[in-house]
Amino acid sequence: MDPSNFRAPPLEISSILHGGMHHPTLRLFQNGGRNLTKSMLIYPIFISDDPDAEQEIATLPGQKRWGVNKLEGFLAPLVKKGLKGVILFGVPMEMEKDPRGSAADAPNTPVILGLQLLSRLFPSLLLCVDVCLCEYTSHGHCGILSSLPPPSHSHTPTLDAEASAQRIAEVAVAYARAGAHCVAPSDMMDGRIRAIKAGLMHVGLANRCALMSYAAKFASGLYGPFRDAAGSAPMFGNRKCYQLPPNARVLARRALKRDADEGADFLMVKPALPYLDIMSDAARIVPDHPVACYQVSGEFAMIHAGAEKGIYDLKEMAFETVESMVRAGACIILTYFTPQFLDWLDEERTNV
Numbered sequence: 001m002d003p004s005n006f007r008a009p010p011l012e013i014s015s016i017l018h019g020g021m022h023h024p025t026l027r028l029f030q031n032g033g034r035n036l037t038k039s040m041l042i043y044p045i046f047i048s049d050d051p052d053a054e055q056e057i058a059t060l061p062g063q064k065r066w067g068v069n070k071l072e073g074f075l076a077p078l079v080k081k082g083l084k085g086v087i088l089f090g091v092p093m094e095m096e097k098d099p100r101g102s103a104a105d106a107p108n109t110p111v112i113l114g115l116q117l118l119s120r121l122f123p124s125l126l127l128c129v130d131v132c133l134c135e136y137t138s139h140g141h142c143g144i145l146s147s148l149p150p151p152s153h154s155h156t157p158t159l160d161a162e163a164s165a166q167r168i169a170e171v172a173v174a175y176a177r178a179g180a181h182c183v184a185p186s187d188m189m190d191g192r193i194r195a196i197k198a199g200l201m202h203v204g205l206a207n208r209c210a211l212m213s214y215a216a217k218f219a220s221g222l223y224g225p226f227r228d229a230a231g232s233a234p235m236f237g238n239r240k241c242y243q244l245p246p247n248a249r250v251l252a253r254r255a256l257k258r259d260a261d262e263g264a265d266f267l268m269v270k271p272a273l274p275y276l277d278i279m280s281d282a283a284r285i286v287p288d289h290p291v292a293c294y295q296v297s298g299e300f301a302m303i304h305a306g307a308e309k310g311i312y313d314l315k316e317m318a319f320e321t322v323e324s325m326v327r328a329g330a331c332i333i334l335t336y337f338t339p340q341f342l343d344w345l346d347e348e349r350t351n352v
């Protein structure tokens with residue numbers, strides 16, 4: 001057949017899509033009713049035990065470890081721009097570490113001081129706090145180690161599930177008492193959601209402290225800059241026996257259902273970009289639990305690195321990645337881009 005004789009069939013009414021996207025505001029209408037807004041953003045904050053710290057973190061562009069004395073000056077302008085929520089991570093630079101992570105809930109631990117101060121300074125700011133032991137344990141793992149020897153096949157530790165859940169719950173209760181509106185356990189120990197909910201009920205705080213489970217947290221290569229920032233790398237082995245294997249779609253579904261059943265109010269998927277399918281699974285299998293996702297340190301660093309190489313524009317890629325999460329079903333986004341989004345969401349989105 002002579003290709004020059006070929007005529008494409010005439011356009012039909014149903015062929016035309018461009019009419020609905022030629023104007024920037026029309027493009028915003030195409031979001032299926034789900035728009036990224038400021039109130040969906042939660043900003044992760046590193047709080048140091050040096051009260052005057054304002055220390056840059058080499059691998060996390062623009063992020064710092066903050067001392068409690070610096071928090072007001074740092075956060076006041078962001079609250080003014082519409083910051084609605086933060087999640088606090090403690091960074092004990094000098095505090096003594098031990099096998100049970102005693103520093104996690106010591107009265108002077110940085111997140112407890114931070115919660116007390118921030119609830120006074122910014123009474124309407126949502127205060128979430130990460131609950132884990134790895135920043136505080138001498139071995140750097142997220143729970144209490146079992147006295148059993150590790151299995152011969154692996155370099156991973158064996159954890160004592162009951163002791164870990166009990167200890168994690170104690171820490172969560174201490175944070176709720178210090179003013180946390182939402183405790184977010186990232187340790188991935190079995191049974192900790194039940195233990196925390198029971199602990200909050202026991203002290204009469206279950207009706208004023210939410211529980212956000214890092215339900216589907218994967219053993220990812222993307223946590224590197226965070227471990228550098230928080231000093232929480234394990235001293236031996238890895239976390240593959242308690243964080244989900246990256247291929248584990250079915251185990252993630254079980255974890256989401258389990259944590260919903262054990263009393264979580266919100267369910268998180270982490271990291272975010274490589275796990276969009278898990279977010280959309282969560283939105284379907286636990287439809288009555290709002291889904292959160294964490295755009296983790298390595299995702300943030302990767303987006304910055306590509307922008308610096310001239311591969312793409314930083315703002316465009318920040319929007320593209322976070323909007324993919326919203327599309328997949330997330331309605332709470334933890335991201336280090338939060339301060340920039342507070343500006344970007346105010347700007348005319350003429351270049352979208």
Ligand SMILES: NCC(=O)CCC(=O)O
Binds near residue numbers: 225295
């Ligand atoms: N519990 C927090 C992490 O494990 C890491 C987060 C990050 O990489 O930003």
Ligand SMILES: [Zn+2]
Binds near residue numbers: 132186
């Ligand atoms: Zn941990």
Ligand SMILES: [Zn+2]
Binds near residue numbers: 157158242
């Ligand atoms: Zn194991």
